[in-house]
Structures are given as C-alpha cells and as structure tokens.
Amino acid sequence: MSIIGTLLGWFLVIYMVLVIGFYTVILFIAILQLRRKYHLDAKKLHKDLANEVYVKPISILVPAYNEEAGIIQSVRSLLSIQYPVFEVVVINDGSKDATLDKMIEHYEMKPVEKVIRKTLNTAEVKGIYQSELLPHLYLIDKENGGKADALNAGLNFSNYPYFCSLDGDSILESDAFIKVMKPILDSNGEVIASGGSIRIANGCEIRNGNILKIGLSDKPLVIMQTIEYLRAFLMGRIGLSRHNLLLIVSGAFGVFSKQWVLDAGGYKKDTVGEDMELVVRLHRLIKEKKAKKKIVYVPDPVCWTEVPEEATYLRRQRRRWHQGLFESLSAHRNLLFNPKYGSIGFVSIPYFWIIEFFGPIIEFSGYIYIIFSLFFGGIYLEFAILIFLLSCLYGSVFSMAAVLLEEWSLRKYPKVSDIIKLFFYSLTETLWFRPLTVLWRMEGIWNIIRGNSSWGEMKRKGVSQ
Amino acid sequence: MLINEIVVLGIATLILLALLLILLIYLIIRKALEIKNRKQLDQLKEEYQPILFSYISSGPLTRKIQTDTLAKKKAVEELLGRFSDLLEEKQMNERLTAFAEQHLGKLYQKQLRSRSWSIRMNTLSYIDGFQMKSMLPYIIKILEKASSSDEEKILCLRILASFQESQLVDYLNQAAFLSDSDYRNILIRLDKKRFDLCVLNYHKSHENMKYAILDVIGIKKELDYTSFLNHIFQSSNGEERIRSLKAIANVGYIKEPEKILPLAESDRWEERMIAARIFGIIKDPHFIPLLVSLIHDQNWWVRSEAGASLLSFPSGRDILQDISKHDEDRFARDMAWQWLHKGVI
Numbered sequence: 055m056s057i058i059g060t061l062l063g064w065f066l067v068i069y070m071v072l073v074i075g076f077y078t079v080i081l082f083i084a085i086l087q088l089r090r091k092y093h094l095d096a097k098k099l100h101k102d103l104a105n106e107v108y109v110k111p112i113s114i115l116v117p118a119y120n121e122e123a124g125i126i127q128s129v130r131s132l133l134s135i136q137y138p139v140f141e142v143v144v145i146n147d148g149s150k151d152a153t154l155d156k157m158i159e160h161y162e163m164k165p166v167e168k169v170i171r172k173t174l175n176t177a178e179v180k181g182i183y184q185s186e187l188l189p190h191l192y193l194i195d196k197e198n199g200g201k202a203d204a205l206n207a208g209l210n211f212s213n214y215p216y217f218c219s220l221d222g223d224s225i226l227e228s229d230a231f232i233k234v235m236k237p238i239l240d241s242n243g244e245v246i247a248s249g250g251s252i253r254i255a256n257g258c259e260i261r262n263g264n265i266l267k268i269g270l271s272d273k274p275l276v277i278m279q280t281i282e283y284l285r286a287f288l289m290g291r292i293g294l295s296r297h298n299l300l301l302i303v304s305g306a307f308g309v310f311s312k313q314w315v316l317d318a319g320g321y322k323k324d325t326v327g328e329d330m331e332l333v334v335r336l337h338r339l340i341k342e343k344k345a346k347k348k349i350v351y352v353p354d355p356v357c358w359t360e361v362p363e364e365a366t367y368l369r370r371q372r373r374r375w376h377q378g379l380f381e382s383l384s385a386h387r388n389l390l391f392n393p394k395y396g397s398i399g400f401v402s403i404p405y406f407w408i409i410e411f412f413g414p415i416i417e418f419s420g421y422i423y424i425i426f427s428l429f430f431g432g433i434y435l436e437f438a439i440l441i442f443l444l445s446c447l448y449g450s451v452f453s454m455a456a457v458l459l460e461e462w463s464l465r466k467y468p469k470v471s472d473i474i475k476l477f478f479y480s481l482t483e484t485l486w487f488r489p490l491t492v493l494w495r496m497e498g499i500w501n502i503i504r505g506n507s508s509w510g511e512m513k514r515k516g517v518s519q
Numbered sequence: 520m521l522i523n524e525i526v527v528l529g530i531a532t533l534i535l536l537a538l539l540l541i542l543l544i545y546l547i548i549r550k551a552l553e554i555k556n557r558k559q560l561d562q563l564k565e566e567y568q569p570i571l572f573s574y575i576s577s578g579p580l581t582r583k584i585q586t587d588t589l590a591k592k593k594a595v596e597e598l599l600g601r602f603s604d605l606l607e608e609k610q611m612n613e614r615l616t617a618f619a620e621q622h623l624g625k626l627y628q629k630q631l632r633s634r635s636w637s638i639r640m641n642t643l644s645y646i647d648g649f650q651m652k653s654m655l656p657y658i659i660k661i662l663e664k665a666s667s668s669d670e671e672k673i674l675c676l677r678i679l680a681s682f683q684e685s686q687l688v689d690y691l692n693q694a695a696f697l698s699d700s701d702y703r704n705i706l707i708r709l710d711k712k713r714f715d716l717c718v719l720n721y722h723k724s725h726e727n728m729k730y731a732i733l734d735v736i737g738i739k740k741e742l743d744y745t746s747f748l749n750h751i752f753q754s755s756n757g758e759e760r761i762r763s764l765k766a767i768a769n770v771g772y773i774k775e776p777e778k779i780l781p782l783a784e785s786d787r788w789e790e791r792m793i794a795a796r797i798f799g800i801i802k803d804p805h806f807i808p809l810l811v812s813l814i815h816d817q818n819w820w821v822r823s824e825a826g827a828s829l830l831s832f833p834s835g836r837d838i839l840q841d842i843s844k845h846d847e848d849r850f851a852r853d854m855a856w857q858w859l860h861k862g863v864i
C-alpha cells in the first residue's frame with residue numbers, strides 16, 4: 055500500500071514537473087515572438103493591402119442552426135468588413151426556429167437556381183437564395199446534417215479559392231481578414247491555413263455587429279474563461295505556430311485554402327471537434343504529400359465570441375470539447391510517435407494526448423490524493439503539499455503570466471482595473487475553476503467510456519444589441 | 520523525506536509570485552502613465568489641429584507650434600498622419616512634407632537607429648506617408664545593412680519607389696526575398712520613366728518581379744507596352760504566360776486576335792478563362808461559337824467568364840436565354856441563367 059502511494063505520488067509530481075517544463079518553453083517562445091511586434095502600428099502597414107487589387111477572394115461560410123437571435127447581426131458585421139473581394143454564404147442547417155425567414159426577410163433574399171457541384175457529400179440542399187440588396191450574400195437552405203455537413207455544403211457552393219468558417223455568434227474586427235490573410239498572401243501560397251486569436255465578447259459593448267468598447271464581464275465564470283482564452287491563445291498557439299506544430303485553428307476563426315480542404319475530404323461528420331480534426335488531417339496530408347506547406351497563427355485578436363455565462367452550459371461545452379478532442383485524436387491515433395509525421399507526430403500529438411486529454415485524469419487523481427493524504431498524513435501529506443504547490447505553478451502562475459503578457463504586448467483592455475481584476479482572479483484559478491473544468495472534462499471521458507456521444511444543445515442569447 | 524523539495528518549491532513559488540506581482544505593479548504604473556500621456560496628447564492635438572490645418576491648406580508658416588517636447592512631436596505626428604491619409608492634392612502635400620521635415624526630421628533620424636523593430640517600422644511608414652525626402656540617406660543605410668529585417672527592407676523599397684529613385688532598380692534585383700505582391704506594391708508607385716527602366720530590365724529580373732511587372736502594366740492599362748506583352752505571351756510559358764495574358768486582357772487592346780484563338784483549347788483552365796475574357800473584350804461576333812463552347816467547360820471559372828463575355832455582345836442575352844432553356848448540359852444552363860439574373864454587382 056505504502057509503495058503504491060509513494061509511487062503514485064512520484065508519478066503525479068514528475069508528470070506535473072514535465073508539463074510545467076513544456077509550458078515554460080512555450081511561454082518563452084511566445085514572449086520572444088510578441089516582443090518583436092510590440093507597439094507596431096499595424097493599421098498603417100496594412101493600409102496598402104486593403105487597396106490591393108490582387109488579394110485572393112474569400113468565401114465566408116456561416117453555418118447556422120437555430121441562430122435567430124444573432125444571425126442578422128453577425129451577417130451585418132460580416133458585410134462591413136474591409137476586404138476587397140468576398141462573398142458571405144449562410145448555411146441554414148435545417149433550423150427549427152425562424153433563422154431562414156429572418157434572413158430572407160431582412161436581406162430580401164430571392165431564390166436562385168444554381169447547380170452545385172457535389173464535390174463533398176452532404177444532406178439534401180433544399181434551396182439557394184441570393185440577396186437582392188447585396189449580391190455577394192447567399193443563403194443555402196438544407197436538411198439538418200450537423201455543423202460539418204453544413205460547412206461541406208457551403209464548400210461545395212463557394213466560388214472563391216479561400217474560405218473561412220465562422221460561428222453565427224462571433225463578431226469580427228473589420229480588418230480581421232486583412233490580418234489573417236496577410237501570411238497567406240506573403241508566403242506565395244506556402245501557408246494553406248491561417249488562424250486568428252479569439253477573445254470573449256461578454257462584457258464588451260457591441261452594437262450592430264461592431265465592437266464599440268472592449269470591456270470585462272463582472273461574472274466570475276466569464277472572467278475565468280477570459281483568462282483561459284488569453285492563456286491558450288497567447289502562449290499555446292503562438293508557441294506552437296512558430297514551429298508549424300499548430301493543431302487547432304480555432305473553431306471560430308480560421309482561413310483555409312479550399313483546394314487543400316477539398317483534397318483532404320472536407321469536414322468530417324459526426325464529430326464534435328470538426329475544426330480540430332480538419333487541421334490534423336491537413337497536417338497529415340502535408341506530410342503525406344511531402345509538400346512544403348504551413349499552418350500559421352496570428353496573435354492579434356480578430357474575432358470576438360460569446361461564451362457561456364452559466365455553469366450548466368459551460369459544463370456541457372467542456373464535456374463536449376473533451377469528447378471532440380478524443381474523437382479527433384483517436385481517428386488519427388496512428389500519427390502518435392510515427393516518424394513519418396515528424397514533429398507533429400512527436401510533439402503536437404503527444405502533447406494533446408498526454409497534457410490535454412489525460413491531463414484531467416491525472417489532475418483528478420491529484421485532487422483525490424490530496425484529500426486522502428489528509429487522513430493518512432506523513433509522507434502522503436508531503437506529497438500532497440508538493441502536488442498542490444505544483445498545481446499552483448501550473449494553474450495560477452501560468453495564467454497570471456498570460457494576463458501580464460497580454461498587458462505587456464497586445465493590451466486590448468483599456469482600464470487599469472480590468473488588468474488588476476484579471477490578475478487576481480487568475481490567482482484563484484487553482485482553487486476553484488481548474489478543479490471544476492477537470493471534473494467536467496472527466497464527465498466527457500466518462501461519456502466516451504459509456505459510448506454516449508450526445509452533447510446537448512447550447513443556448514445563445516445573442517451578443518449584439 | 521520530501522521536506523527539502525517542499526521548501527525549495529514553496530520558495531520558488533513565492534519568488535515567482537513576488538516577481539509577477541512586481542511585474543504587475545510595473546505594468547499598472549505604465550498603463551496609468553500612458554493613459555495620462557494619452558490624455559495630454561489628445562489635448563495637444565485638439566489645440567494644434569486648427570493651426571496645423573490652416574497652415575497646410577494655405578496659410579503662412581506658423582510659429583505657434585513649438586515641438587520642443589516629445590509629446591508635442593507625437594501630437595504633430597499623429598495629426599499629420601491623419602491629414603496625409605485624407606489629402607490627395609499635391610500642393611497640400613508639399614506643405615505637409617515641409618512641416619514634417621522641420622519638426623520631425625531629427626526625431627526620425629534617431630528613431631531609425633532605435634533598437635526596437637516596431638519603432639523603426641512605424642517610423643518608416645510615417646516617412647513614407649509624409650514623403651520626407653531628406654531621410655533618403657538613412658533609408659539607404661537600412662537597406663544596405665545586413666541585419667535589417669525583410670519587412671523593413673520592403674518598406675524602404677516602397678519609399679524609394681515613392682521618391683522615384685533610380686537606384687531602386689538595382690536594389691530590386693538584389694532583393695530575391697520579395698513575393699510578387701511585394702513587388703507589385705513597389706512597382707505600382709513608379710512613374711512612367713522609372714517603370715520603363717524596370718521593363719527594360721525584365722529578362723534579367725527575378726520571376727516574381729516579372730509577374731509583378733506584367734500585373735502592373737495590366738492594372739495601369741498601359742497601352743505603350745502592348746507589343747511587349749504580346750512578345751512575352753508568345754515567348755513564355757506557364758505562369759508567366761498566364762500573367763501576360765491577364766495583362767493583355769486588362770489593357771484591353773489586342774493586336775492580333777487570331778493568336779488568342781488556340782488558347783480556347785488550352786490544357787490549362789487559366790488560359791481558357793482568359794481567352795474567354797479576351798473574346799468578350801474584342802467583341803468580334805466570330806468568337807461567339809467559341810464562347811458558347813467555353814460555357815460548357817468543366818471549370819467553373821471558365822464557364823463564368825464565358826457567360827460574362829457572351830453577355831457583353833449585343834446578341835448575348837438571346838444566346839444565354841437559349842442556353843439556359845434548351846441546353847443539355849446542366850452546368851452550362853445554370854451558368855447562363857446566373858448571368859441573365861445577375862443584377863447589379
């Protein structure tokens with residue numbers, strides 16, 4: 055018994071030390087990367103690009119399922135973006151509410167007869183509409199088939215060589231596409247996908263699909279999620295992108311080369327994390343074709359999205375994410391430590407398996423360990439203190455560093471009080487938010503074991519006024 | 520047994536926390552100071568705006584603005600920046616440049632030597648906006664410095680292009696890291712005389728530069744280069760040939776239309792697409808049968824372009840009408856229908 059206890063203690067400690075080491079390396083890469091662009095006035099530099107005749111046109115795909123609350127505003131914010139040539143394709147994925155009618159009425163959409171080349175198989179398309187007011191706005195009405203299916207239908211329809219998928223509840227900054235397309239244009243086609251960072255819209259002042267003022271919500275759960283996003287995007291994504299290890303072009307905002315996505319077979323149905331799965335598949339295709347292509351990430355926040363404010367919905371979201379992560383990873387399990395896939399197989403995929411997927415199980419056992427040690431005392435208590443200190447480092451300290459990194463480099467929050475709030479909330483992360491998310495993700499694992507793949511519906515309140 | 524580890528880790532955590540706290544305090548102070556400076560700057564800007572505007576639009580040189588502090592210089596910089604974005608007239612710009620040279624020249628010399636990449640980049644883009652020719656020697660210095668980043672060099676080259684500096688061509692030939700869009704952004708700023716130099720140099724140029732030269736001729740619709748374009752079209756292949764064709768289509772003047780004919784059966788869809796576009800520009804009814812066959816092409820872009828070209832013929836609507844109703848090919852029918860119902864774009 056005591057040997058098992060000690061071994062478990064050592065295992066937990068060593069695991070956490072390794073993870074902390076990994077994050078530290080990534081943190082430093084991110085710091086170096088961000089430092090360079092510190093204070094750069096990007097608006098001035100991008101001015102030329104906005105006028106360029108030769109920029110590549112983009113199709114913006116907006117899958118919508120029961121989004122009547124926010125769809126008009128989202129589309130409006132899209133129509134006002136700065137980009138020379140683009141089209142907006144809203145795909146109504148068999149909504150049961152008034153999403154379709156609202157779109158048709160508000161934008162005076164008229165049915166057009168258009169044959170779609172079915173490069174990818176999708177559920178039946180019932181009709182295609184084009185706006186009389188804005189000819190570059192289209193609406194596809196189709197039978198319900200899930201988000202991936204809707205995106206595939208949009209891909210079949212789209213006319214342009216690059217596309218971007220966008221959730222109905224996201225708000226884009228007006229120069230978002232210029233920023234995100236820049237690496238693609240600069241690289242002469244070497245970059246086949248580019249993602250931008252996402253920030254949380256709750257607490258910001260938004261009108262007519264535009265961010266008027268950036269702010270911080272008062273709700274603790276939202277503040278914690280803000281910190282989480284900062285941490286994930288500033289540290290994780292920038293660090294990984296630098297070495298072409300990026301596995302997620304975030305769900306809400308990424309631009310892809312249509313040709314590559316079609317070659318990869320489009321979005322995969324029946325998975326929760328269709329965006330992550332696609333990026334893994336693209337990486338795979340790159341390596342299999344031995345092509346010199348890249349997937350990159352732009353640190354500038356370009357997209358604002360609504361996050362759940364109540365624990366019920368947050369819990370559902372986390373459970374779902376974890377199931378999605380597992381589906382993507384297990385679909386591509388043969389990449390793990392496969393020399394054919396180079397750094398993806400040896401760094402990214404193991405990272406997602408060991409830290410992202412198994413992390414909650416190990417952290418959970420850490421909590422259990424701490425609780426039991428209170429009864430047994432002695433050496434166990436010492437391990438428990440060690441584990442607790444490490445998890446403080448792991449949770450709180452990295453989060454605090456991320457908050458400071460944001461204030462040091464990108465500085466989107468205008469008020470001093472916002473920064474202080476963020477900082478002190480992140481101090482408490484280890485004590486309540488982290489354990490909560492660990493529990494929720496454990497539920498996801500439990501669902502996987504039971505073979506339950508339902509994930510419940512999410513509620514939206516609509517971000518714009 | 521683990522006491523040592525706990526103590527070490529505890530101390531490490533505490534030290535880290537303390538460091539982060541110190542960092543937080545530093546950042547907070549910095550932010551507060553910046554908010555204060557920003558306020559001061561906005562005040563200065565409000566005060567200077569009418570004075571500066573009246574000087575730039577007509578008035579005599581003003582002595583009311585003294586740029587003895589950095590804040591004042593920044594205020595002037597931001598105001599001039601806003602004006603230069605708004606103003607197009609040459610006369611006004613000369614005054615703006617003079618003012619910038621007088622008040623910001625010294626500051627910019629210093630900033631161009633700054634260790635921060637961002638400050639150098641920002642300074643370069645201001646110099647570009649204000650057309651400050653006195654900065655030329657410093658810009659050349661950056662260009663020639665081996666340690667300068669590609670982004671800086673690209674900006675420098677753009678500035679040289681705006682200044683119409685003849686040495687630009689030599690630098691362009693050395694700059695193999697530029698993408699075709701970089702080259703395009705540079706070349707598009709050149710006047711006729713310097714652009715001629717680049718065209719003369721065409722065959723010695725990097726391929727991205729070649730593409731950009733062809734594109735720019737197309738964008739500017741330079742009729743003088745028609746025979747040059749024809750020559751390139753006939754003597755090249757691959758991407759170069761497609762770009763030269765695009766330029767020919769954009770310029771819109773086709774010397775020997777019969778040379779374009781074989782393109783309608785090219786293996787490359789890009790060439791078929793441009794052929795369809797060119798047939799629409801020439802508007803010779805002889806090409807109608809070819810366009811009708813191109814609207815049956817397997818590529819969407821070719822079909823779309825053929826539809827557009829057909830529509831530009833006087834009899835185009837009827838032909839499209841006929842295709843959309845009676846054709847056997849669904850895709851051709853669909854494309855014809857789309858062009859008939861396109862509406863305003």
